[in-house]
Amino acid sequence: MERSEIITITKKFLSEEFEVDIDTIKDNENLRETLDLDSLDYVDLVVLIEENLGFKPTAEDFKTVETFDDFYNLVEQKLMNV
Numbered sequence: 001m002e003r004s005e006i007i008t009i010t011k012k013f014l015s016e017e018f019e020v021d022i023d024t025i026k027d028n029e030n031l032r033e034t035l036d037l038d039s040l041d042y043v044d045l046v047v048l049i050e051e052n053l054g055f056k057p058t059a060e061d062f063k064t065v066e067t068f069d070d071f072y073n074l075v076e077q078k079l080m081n082v
Contacts, residue, residue, distance in 0.1 A: 006053075006075050013052050017044060027069040034068070053079065 015022040018035040025034060037045070042062065050056045055078045065071050 001079055003072065003076055006072055009052060010072065010075065013048050017048055025068055028067050030066060031068055031071050055079065
């Protein structure tokens with residue numbers, strides 16, 4: 001899957017699930033703040049990733065994710081290893 005496709009797919013399910021305008025999801029914006037995530041929302045995020053992208057990230061995976069760009073990098077890396 002190409003990065004542009006990863007971005008399109010993730011923006012769509014993130015904006016729908018967390019009820020944010022898709023235009024607020026920008027590469028350098030903070031993922032947690034933009035989506036207003038709490039610890040339970042991360043559980044939902046893991047489920048969404050598994051359903052939409054076919055892999056299940058761990059809590060360890062999210063330790064380095066601050067921006068949406070970091071998130072896309074994580075997804076891209078995981079998909080290369082699936």
